[in-house]
Amino acid sequence: SAVISQKPSRDICQRGTSLTIQCQVDSQVTMMFWYRQQPGQSLTLIATANQGSEATYESGFVIDKFPISRPNLTFSTLTVSNMSPEDSSIYLCSVRESPGATDTQYFGPGTRLTVL
Amino acid sequence: QKEVEQNSGPLSVPEGAIASLNCTYSDRGSQSFFWYRQYSGKSPELIMSIYSNGDKEDGRFTAQLNKASQYVSLLIRDSQPSDSATYLCAVKPYNTDKLIFGTGTRLQVFP
Numbered sequence: 529s530a531v532i533s534q535k536p537s538r539d540i541c542q543r544g545t546s547l548t549i550q551c552q553v554d555s556q557v558t559m560m561f562w563y564r565q566q567p568g569q570s571l572t573l574i575a576t577a578n579q580g581s582e583a584t585y586e587s588g589f590v591i592d593k594f595p596i597s598r599p600n601l602t603f604s605t606l607t608v609s610n611m612s613p614e615d616s617s618i619y620l621c622s623v624r625e626s627p628g629a630t631d632t633q634y635f636g637p638g639t640r641l642t643v644l
Numbered sequence: 645q646k647e648v649e650q651n652s653g654p655l656s657v658p659e660g661a662i663a664s665l666n667c668t669y670s671d672r673g674s675q676s677f678f679w680y681r682q683y684s685g686k687s688p689e690l691i692m693s694i695y696s697n698g699d700k701e702d703g704r705f706t707a708q709l710n711k712a713s714q715y716v717s718l719l720i721r722d723s724q725p726s727d728s729a730t731y732l733c734a735v736k737p738y739n740t741d742k743l744i745f746g747t748g749t750r751l752q753v754f755p
Binding site: 529571631634635 | 693727741746748
């Protein structure tokens with residue numbers, strides 16, 4: 529499977545600031561996704577990052593709060609804007625390597641964000 | 645109604661026993677089903693995927709799927725303390741690329 533890295537691995541930020549999280553894959557992938565995992569909770573999909581076009585956001589998530597870029601088939605960024613303590617979560621990038629029979633998603637190591 | 649349901653546990657089993665983890669889902673058209681393991685502080689790692697009714701075995705792990713009952717399970721044979729983790733069930737609903745995750749079952753294997 530593809531090797532996925534995320535930067536930063538963790539950060540502590542002040543309320544009202546923004547943080548950009550990077551996701552890098554060692555091979556071209558068809559789909560990239562961003563998830564949030566709040567403390568003690570399961571994974572919730574924020575959006576699907578589309579190469580060369582605007583991301584597709586899930587209900588409850590908006591572009592102004594979570595702008596996403598995907599300039600090519602190996603890289604994506606998620607920005608958490610105007611942060612509040614409620615944004616403290618683990619943010620995970622996942623990839624789906626190829627279309628067809630397998631829908632498997634593989635996850636990056638995650639970014640642990642604490643907002644004070 | 646939650647789309648993917650799991651018992652949160654903890655499920656405690658002795659070392660060497662069989663651990664049975666269960667998951668139900670609401671979208672009858674779902675075609676793809678996954679089990680992920682997540683250690684504390686780590687990201688989810690894929691254990692098994694299953695697409696057809698019946699059993700699929702991989703080492704000590706067996707995934708079971710029953711689409712008529714909208715039920716998928718994971719059996720872990722010869723459970724080891726290193727299997728202690730949260731197990732997440734994920735379902736890909738019909739005509740969508742996203743995965744819906746259950747809340748996870750915490751498994752504890754004691755020596």
